[in-house]
Amino acid sequence: MAVTRPSIALVDCNNFYVSCERVFNPKLNNKPVLVLSNNDGCVIARSQEVKDLGIKMGVPWFKIQTLVKHHNIVVFSSNYTLYADMSNRVMQIISHFSPNQEIYSIDECFLDLTGFQHLNLIDHGQRIRATIKQFVGLPVCVGIGASKTQAKLANHLAKKRPAFEGVCDFNTLEPEGLDRLFSEIEVGEVWGVGSRTKKRLAELSIHTVLDLKKSSPKVLRKQFSVVMERTVRELNGESCIPLEEVAPPKEQLICSRSFGAPVFSLIDLTQAVITYTTRAAEKLRQQKSVAALVYVFIETNRFKVNEPQYNNGLLVPLPEPGNDTRLLVGAALTGLKRIYKPGFAYKKAGIMLNDLSCADAKQKGLFEDAELQAHSKSLMQAIDKINGIMGSGTIKFTGEGLKKRWQAKAERKTPAYTTRIDEIPIAYAIG
DNA sequence: TCTGGGGTCCTAGGACCC
DNA sequence: TCTGGGGTCCTAGGACCC
Numbered sequence: 001m002a003v004t005r006p007s008i009a010l011v012d013c014n015n016f017y018v019s020c021e022r023v024f025n026p027k028l029n030n031k032p033v034l035v036l037s038n039n040d041g042c043v044i045a046r047s048q049e050v051k052d053l054g055i056k057m058g059v060p061w062f063k064i065q066t067l068v069k070h071h072n073i074v075v076f077s078s079n080y081t082l083y084a085d086m087s088n089r090v091m092q093i094i095s096h097f098s099p100n101q102e103i104y105s106i107d108e109c110f111l112d113l114t115g116f117q118h119l120n121l122i123d124h125g126q127r128i129r130a131t132i133k134q135f136v137g138l139p140v141c142v143g144i145g146a147s148k149t150q151a152k153l154a155n156h157l158a159k160k161r162p163a164f165e166g167v168c169d170f171n172t173l174e175p176e177g178l179d180r181l182f183s184e185i186e187v188g189e190v191w192g193v194g195s196r197t198k199k200r201l202a203e204l205s206i207h208t209v210l211d212l213k214k215s216s217p218k219v220l221r222k223q224f225s226v227v228m229e230r231t232v233r234e235l236n237g238e239s240c241i242p243l244e245e246v247a248p249p250k251e252q253l254i255c256s257r258s259f260g261a262p263v264f265s266l267i268d269l270t271q272a273v274i275t276y277t278t279r280a281a282e283k284l285r286q287q288k289s290v291a292a293l294v295y296v297f298i299e300t301n302r303f304k305v306n307e308p309q310y311n312n313g314l315l316v317p318l319p320e321p322g323n324d325t326r327l328l329v330g331a332a333l334t335g336l337k338r339i340y341k342p343g344f345a346y347k348k349a350g351i352m353l354n355d356l357s358c359a360d361a362k363q364k365g366l367f368e369d370a371e372l373q374a375h376s377k378s379l380m381q382a383i384d385k386i387n388g389i390m391g392s393g394t395i396k397f398t399g400e401g402l403k404k405r406w407q408a409k410a411e412r413k414t415p416a417y418t419t420r421i422d423e424i425p426i427a428y429a430i431g
Numbered sequence: 432t433c434t435g436g437g438g439t440c441c442t443a444g445g446a447c448c449c
Numbered sequence: 450t451c452t453g454g455g456g457t458c459c460t461a462g463g464a465c466c467c
Contacts, residue, residue, distance in 0.1 A: 037435035044435070044467095062433035078435090105467050194465050225441055227465085254437055261432095303434055350436090409433090 006239045007113040007121060007144055007171055010151035011094055011128060014139040014159065016107035017045035020086045021076055023137040024417045024425055032073040036061055039258045039408040040077050077410035085418045089136050097128050102243045108155075110148060112243050125167035144169040148241045149234035152191040153209065157181070182210035182235075192231050197224065209235065249287045249356070255280040256350020259406040262301070263346045269298060269336060271401035272349045277332045278397060280353050281325040282387070285380060290321040292355035294328055296335035301347035312339040321357060324376045325383075328353070329397065391420075 013019060017035040022028045032049035036042065042060045043050075053071060055064055061075075068075060087106045095101050100112035113121055125142035132140050143155025150170050158168040170178055187209055188198040204223070206212050213235040221229035230240045255276040263269060273296060284291055297313030314335040318327060332351050383395050415423035 039433095039435065041433080041435050058435085060434040065433090107467080192465065196464060225464095227441070250438075252438075256436065258435070301434085348435095408435090 004114060004117060005146050005171060005237065007117060007169075008146070008148055008151045008239065008243070009098075009111040009113050009121075009125065009142055009144045010104075010108060010148070010155045011111065011140055011142050012108040012155050012159075013090065014141060015045055015047050016087075016138075017076075017078060017083055018047045018050075019138050020079075020083050021414060022047075023086070024414065028074055032071055033076070034073060035076045035078050036412070037078060038410075039260060040411060041258065044078065075412055077413040079414050079416070081416045081419055082414065086136060086138065090132055090138060090140070093132055093135055094128060096131075097124065100243055100245055102245055103247070110151065110243055113144065121169050122167050122172065125169070126165075129166055140166075142167045144171060146171060146237035147234035147239040148243075149191050149231055150237065153185070153189065153235075156185075156189055179210055179213075182213055183208050185209040187212050190231060190235070192227060197228070200224070249289055249358070250283075251356055253280045253283050253291075253353040253356070254350060255283075256297075256348060257408050258348045259346065260409040261405065263349075263406045264342070264344070266337070266340050266342070268401075268406050269340060269346060269349055270333060271399065271404060272406050273332050273336050273351060274329050274397055274399040275401075275404075276349065277329045277351050278325050278400065280351055281323060281328050281380075282384060282392075284323045284328075284353055284356070285359075285384060288359045289356040290323045290359045291318065291328065291353035292321040292357070293317055293353070294331040294335065295352040295354060296332045296339070297350055297352075298336070298339060298346050299348045300344050304345075308344060310341055310344045312341075314339050315354070321355070322376075323359060324380055325397065327376075329399070 018033045021033060021035065028047075030049070031047070032053065033047040034043050034050045034055065035045035037044045040061055042058050043055060043064070044057070046055060046057065050073060053067065053073075055067065067073070083106060090107075091101070091103050091109060094109055094111065098111040098113055098116070102110040104110055113124065116124065121144055125144065128142055129140055132138055141155055141158040143151045143153065143158050144167075145151040145154045154168040154170050158164045158166050161168075173181070185208060186198075187193055187201055187206055188195065190209055190212060193201070193212075200223075201207075201212065204215075206215060212232060215232055217229040217232040220232055233240050257272070257276065259272070263272070277294070294316045295313055296316065297311070299311045300309050301307065302309065302311075316331040316335040318331055322328070336349075387394050415425075417423060417425050
C-alpha cells in the first residue's frame with residue numbers, strides 16, 4: 001500500500017482586524033482601512049487598498065497622517081474584544097472540517113487533512129471559505145501542503161494570486177510545477193526566514209524559495225541552526241513540525257503597556273503596575289499555574305534621544321510560588337519601589353511572571369497555612385468568576401486607581417458589537 | 432504631540448565542578 | 450618557564466512569529 005503523504009492546511013483570515021471592522025460596517029468594503037496598535041501607536045493591520053498605497057506594517061501612525069488624509073484612509077484603534085470573539089467563531093467553524101486543529105494565532109489555524117484525500121481538497125478548502133463567509137462574514141484563504149512550512153507558503157500564494165481563487169494545494173502539483181512556483185517566490189516569504197536571515201542567505205546566493213529548497217540541510221544547520229535545517233526539510237515535503245492540538249501552558253506571562261501620556265510619579269506607576277499584575281494574575285490562574293518570580297520594569301521613551309533615559313527592571317522571587325493577585329502585586333510593588341527614580345518621563349511599564357509551574361503539582365511549603373491557602377484560592381475564584389460574568393474589572397483592587405492618567409490612547413475604537421448587549425448593532429428595515 | 436504587545440526557540444559563553 | 454579538559458547548568462541576547 002502506498003504511504004499517503006501528509007496534507008496540512010493553513011486557514012488564515014485576510015487582513016483579519018480590518019475585515020472584522022468591515023463586517024459591522026460594510027461601507028468600508030473596497031475603501032482603504034487600517035487598524036492601529038495599542039495606544040494608537042503604529043499600523044498593525046491594513047486593507048489591500050492601504051497595502052497598495054505602500055503603507056508598511058508597523059509604521060508609526062504620526063508619520064503617515066498626511067497620506068491618511070490625502071487618501072481618505074479610515075483609521076481604527078484596535079478592538080481586541082471584538083477580534084477575539086470573531087476569532088473564536090471562526091475557529092469553531094473550522095474545527096468541523098477536520099478532527100485535528102491547531103489554533104496557531106488569533107487569525108490562523110492548521111488542520112490535518114491527511115486521510116481526506118478521497119475528497120477533493122481544493123473543494124474542501126472552498127467549503128471552508130464559503131462557510132466562514134456565510135456565518136461570520138470574514139474572508140479567509142486556505143493553503144495546503146505536505147508540511148506546515150509548505151502550507152504557510154501555499155497560503156501566501158492563495159492570497160497573492162487570484163488564479164488560485166483563495167485555495168492553493170501544493171500536493172496537486174507535479175514536482176516540476178512546484179519547483180517552478182518556488183523559483184518565483186522570494187526566500188523571505190518562507191516561514192521562519194526573517195530579514196536578518198534573508199540577508200545572510202543572500203550572501204550564500206540563496207534568493208528564492210527554490211534555492212533554499214535545493215540547499216543542503218546539513219550545511220545550513222552548521223551555518224545557521226537546527227531551525228533552518230528543519231525549514232529546508234519541510235520545504236522538501238518532509239513534515240518535521242508536528243501539529244499541536246492542545247496548547248501547552250505558557251512558560252512566561254507578560255503584561256505591559258505604553259502610557260497615553262508621560263508618567264512621572266511613583267503613584268501613577270504604582271497604579272499601572274497593579275493593573276498589569278492583576279491582569280497577568282488572571283491569565284496565570286486561567287492556565288492553572290503558579291509563578292515563582294515576578295519581574296517588573298519601567299522605561300522612558302527610547303525614541304526621544306534628547307531626553308534623559310532610564311530603563312530598569314528587577315526580578316523579585318516570591319517566598320512560595322503562587323497565583324494570588326495580592327501576593328504577586330506585593331512582589332511587583334516591592335520591585336517597583338526599588339527601581340523607581342524620580343525626575344524621568346516614563347513611557348512604559350510592565351511585569352513578567354516567570355518560572356511558572358502547574359498549580360496542582362505545587363509543593364506544599366513547610367510553613368504554609370492550609371487555612372490561609374484555602375481562603376486565598378476561594379477568594380481568587382470568586383473574583384475571577386464575577387469578572388468573567390460581569391465583565392473584566394468589575395471587581396478590582398483599589399490601588400489600580402479610578403482616574404487613570406496613564407491609560408493608553410484608543411481614540412478610534414469601534415463598539416464591542418458582539419460581546420456587550422448595549423453595544424450590539426441595530427438593523428433597521430426600510431419599508 | 433505622536434513609534435505595540437506577547438510569546439518561543441536556539442546558541443554562545445560564563446560559572447562551576449571534577 | 451610551565452598554565453588541562455570535559456561536562457553541565459544557567460542566563461543573556463538574538464532572531465523570529467503574529
